Amino acid sequence: MTYYNPSKPEHFKARNALLQLCMRPDPLPFPVEQEYPIVLAEQGKEFSYCLNHNNRICSHANLWPRTVIDRQNREKGQIGLVGNVATDPSMQGRGHMRELLSNLEDIANRQNLDALVLWSDLDQFYHKLGYESVGQELHLGFAQIDPKRPSAKAFEGEFKLNGTFTEQDLGRMLQLRPQGPLTLARSIAEFETLLQIPWLDCFRAYRNGELVASILIGKGYDMVGVMHEWGAVDQTSLLTLIDQVATVLPYESLMLLVPDSLETSWKSSLIAYSESYEKHPMALIKYLTKKQKREDYSSLFVWGLDSI
Ligand SMILES: CC(C)(COP(=O)(O)OP(=O)(O)OC[C@H]1O[C@@H](n2cnc3c(N)ncnc32)[C@H](O)[C@@H]1OP(=O)(O)O)[C@@H](O)C(=O)NCCC(=O)NCCS
Incomplete structure (x- = not known):
């Protein structure tokens, strides 16, 4: 199975339907993609990764590369925010998300990102995949x-x-x-x-x-x-x-x-x-760099509007 970025109208439609079902099952006056106007926009397709099973979308996750800066606005590194992580309920528990997130790690490594950062209550799931708490x-x-x-x-x-x-x-x-x-x-x-x-x-x-x-x-x-x-x-x-x-x-x-x-x-x-x-x-992090001295993001704080 290979991942892909949505590119056709039917890809976006199927992806949005999957996220709506998994993340927003109760009716709301707006569709889920309006809540993420950068990473779920059609112009943001390079931040959106889908996995298919039997010619049907089974899983999705966003990977949004961002620049980390210090108090003086100096660039200190690059991290990838991960969000909108979902597997179709009928296809959960078969290792699809493990595979997609492992693909995202490879992509993030190729993009030279230092770490992946995400927000979730599913601590157990992410600990299994090597994530730990970061920031206060x-x-x-x-x-x-x-x-x-x-x-x-x-x-x-x-x-x-x-x-x-x-x-x-x-x-x-x-x-x-x-x-x-x-x-x-x-x-x-x-x-x-x-x-x-x-x-x-x-x-x-x-x-x-x-x-x-x-x-x-x-x-x-x-x-x-x-x-x-x-x-x-x-x-x-x-x-x-x-x-x-x-x-x-x-x-x-x-x-x-x-x-x-x-x-x-x-x-x-x-x-x-x-x-x-x-x-x-503050969030969960998975460090990626294999460099001898890896960046220390323990004092990272991400404002609410940036989190996905
Ligand atoms: C959480 C979710 C993304 C997992 O997707 P999935 O494709 O079923 O996950 P996988 O089958 O790849 O599971 C990978 C591992 O995590 C475990 N796992 C899966 N869901 C878990 C959960 N909710 N809590 C703890 N562990 C979990 C699996 O047992 C598996 O472990 P194993 O390899 O040792 O057997 C999926 O259940 C989902 O879409 N949930 C609803 C939306 C949601 O809550 N998203 C997370 C928001 S950040």
């Missing part, structure tokens, strides 16, 4: 109503939700995110495309016309009530915008994803206003 993130819970929090009502500025984004806004949102030791490079064009994901809200706060905080919450079927990407000029601006998110959206509590590498003063003030605190591994 904090999950901070925020109550819907908290009189102690800096109030959105008292904010002397303007809030915006969704709408159109200027290139300047997008650049500023990327720049305001806390800079950790290692993260993924993202172009403005990629950011613009990813912001089209359904059920994604982009909250912004402006003071004197200048963007001072932004929060992305929700991402298709995933990250409901989770503020998975954010940035601000200071803690008060971020907490004020969290208060605005809590006022506008109907959730009893909100979760903020925080890189563990966040500066201590920021971390302690966010924790002080949160009602719960948990530490979790």
Whole structure:
């Protein structure tokens, strides 16, 4: 059996139907491919790998090469994000995914990628295939109503939700995110495309016309009530915008994803206003390089919008 990138309309149709069945069996107002507008787009066919059995698609996985950068935006390596991993239920347990993921490793090695990174609850399945936990993130819970929090009502500025984004806004949102030791490079064009994901809200706060905080919450079927990407000029601006998110959206509590590498003063003030605190591994990784000195991605943090 050989893998292939979808290229004909019938390939995309069969692949999307497989992913819909395996990953989104319950009805949603949008098809699964809209949740992944880069790796499941027809223009992104080189990131999509299918396996056939008896002339019918049995398995699929994405492999999306990304550049890892440091705080100074210097390139530190290349990794492959893996996602949308699925085998048709009638063909599961026959080694198809083991074969497809092993093919992806060969491709990733040829592309000189240092590691594969993915997000999944199926720890056992991936441990069997040589994946291990990587990175640390904090999950901070925020109550819907908290009189102690800096109030959105008292904010002397303007809030915006969704709408159109200027290139300047997008650049500023990327720049305001806390800079950790290692993260993924993202172009403005990629950011613009990813912001089209359904059920994604982009909250912004402006003071004197200048963007001072932004929060992305929700991402298709995933990250409901989770503020998975954010940035601000200071803690008060971020907490004020969290208060605005809590006022506008109907959730009893909100979760903020925080890189563990966040500066201590920021971390302690966010924790002080949160009602719960948990530490979790950020993702699963499989190192590929056979080089003597392999890259160390233990401090990698990938923002929610980049994960697939
Ligand atoms: C998880 C999934 C992709 C596995 O595909 P598959 O083609 O059935 O997997 P394989 O037959 O290649 O299994 C490889 C190994 O993993 C094991 N395995 C398979 N599914 C597993 C699971 N859910 N948990 C733990 N181990 C699992 C198999 O027993 C096999 O082990 P073995 O070689 O020692 O016998 C498939 O069950 C699926 O599509 N599930 C629904 C969608 C999903 O959850 N995707 C993952 C999102 S990241």
